[in-house]
Amino acid sequence: MTVQNMTEQARISCGIPKKIAMINDIAGYGRCSTTVSLPIISAMGVQVCPVPTSVFSNHTGFPVHFMHDCTPILPQYLEKWQELELTFDGIYCGFLGSVEQIGIVRDFLVSQIEIQESKALSARPAVILDPVMGDHGKAYRTVTPEHCAQMKELLSLADIITPNITEACLLADTPYRESGWTVEELTALADRLHAMGPDRIVITGMQEQEDFINFISCYSGAATADENAAKAGRLHSCCRMHAAGESRPGTGDIFASIIAADAVNGVPFPASVEKAAAFVRTCTKASSELHIPQPQGVCFENFLYLLTPPACQNLLKPPAQHDGACPN
Numbered sequence: 328m329t330v331q332n333m334t335e336q337a338r339i340s341c342g343i344p345k346k347i348a349m350i351n352d353i354a355g356y357g358r359c360s361t362t363v364s365l366p367i368i369s370a371m372g373v374q375v376c377p378v379p380t381s382v383f384s385n386h387t388g389f390p391v392h393f394m395h396d397c398t399p400i401l402p403q404y405l406e407k408w409q410e411l412e413l414t415f416d417g418i419y420c421g422f423l424g425s426v427e428q429i430g431i432v433r434d435f436l437v438s439q440i441e442i443q444e445s446k447a448l449s450a451r452p453a454v455i456l457d458p459v460m461g462d463h464g465k466a467y468r469t470v471t472p473e474h475c476a477q478m479k480e481l482l483s484l485a486d487i488i489t490p491n492i493t494e495a496c497l498l499a500d501t502p503y504r505e506s507g508w509t510v511e512e513l514t515a516l517a518d519r520l521h522a523m524g525p526d527r528i529v530i531t532g533m534q535e536q537e538d539f540i541n542f543i544s545c546y547s548g549a550a551t552a553d554e555n556a557a558k559a560g561r562l563h564s565c566c567r568m569h570a571a572g573e574s575r576p577g578t579g580d581i582f583a584s585i586i587a588a589d590a591v592n593g594v595p596f597p598a599s600v601e602k603a604a605a606f607v608r609t610c611t612k613a614s615s616e617l618h619i620p621q622p623q624g625v626c627f628e629n630f631l632y633l634l635t636p637p638a639c640q641n642l643l644k645p646p647a648q649h650d651g652a653c654p655n
């Protein structure tokens with residue numbers, strides 16, 4: 328029997344990890360995007376297959392950086408994956424630098440969904456989209472009105488989205504406000520995003536007094552912890568957590584990576600948001616306590632063990648008859 332036609336249960340009991348295609352930039356220095364997502368998703372017992380959208384020497388929060396746009400290589404890169412008929416349990420998409428890249432990613436998502444449907448695989452890939460478009464009420468320089476329009480189109484293929492409040496407002500054509508959002512307003516904002524496609528939404532990055540608020544919305548069909556609310560069609564809730572340490576680059580990448588790995592591992596969405604928020608907080612707190620300069624991002628390395636699922640920890644144990652010593 329090949330891995331491809333094993334049942335889901337057989338794969339889990341054999342300890343074969345789920346697989347995510349991760350479309351994102353790579354920043355060599357400063358703990359952002361791929362250098363964060365790869366170790367985090369791997370620590371959560373999921374195989375990561377990166378698709379680099381651009382290569383940065385370091386993130387853009389430093390006084391200087393070098394950037395290489397990977398748009399010209401993306402079609403050939405992904406074409407080979409199509410030729411090999413590679414399939415994935417999830418596709419996680421982060422920073423997209425241009426309108427052209429959005430189109431390439433859309434074609435990839437559509438063909439992946441088609442391949443899996445034609446092979447009658449048990450499920451289509453979970454699509455997790457972190458629509459990196461702006462922060463603090465402002466769109467990034469690369470995010471033109473056309474870029475924004477194309478991102479809205481991409482939403483129709485996403486199951487889960489993780490916008491910060493700025494990105495949620497840009498996508499839903501809603502005026503931005505730094506704070507003071509009511510539950511009714513956030514519900515209306517999430518409903519507008521849901522109408523564009525995704526059925527699990529978390530709006531991040533809102534601060535009220537000393538706390539961070541993540542607004543969670545699950546709609547019909549989405550796996551939620553509360554079955555009654557799910558049956559009623561939608562469930563909105565808030566994850567509130569005390570801010571710790573200063574704001575740092577890469578928090579959104581850590582957050583979305585945990586959501587992506589949990590999505591393919593079947594963790595209910597609200598529980599996954601709580602886990603992601605708590606993990607970021609643990610790491611931002613430690614980063615400040617260790618006096619790590621803010622541009623160096625979030626020091627997560629010391630805490631990866633918190634994310635490793637117990638089932639994987641058992642897999643790491645040597646067999647009973649083995650004394651754990653290294654062979655000569």
Ligand SMILES: Nc1ncnc2c1ncn2[C@@H]1O[C@H](COP(=O)(O)OP(=O)(O)O)[C@@H](O)[C@H]1O
Pocket residue numbers: 462490491530531532533539540541568569570571572573574575577578579580582604607608611
């Ligand atoms: N200093 C912090 N203390 C505690 N939690 C934080 C801190 N910074 C970020 N987070 C958590 O990480 C989430 C994602 O961060 P956010 O800044 O919204 O990401 P983005 O980079 O996408 O704007 C926040 O909603 C919050 O839960």
Ligand SMILES: Cc1ncc(COP(=O)(O)O)c(C=O)c1O
Pocket residue numbers: 352354359360383385386387388422459575576577578579580581
């Ligand atoms: C190239 C690049 N990628 C990723 C990030 C991280 O973004 P976030 O803080 O939203 O996770 C940054 C932030 O400066 C960046 O410059």
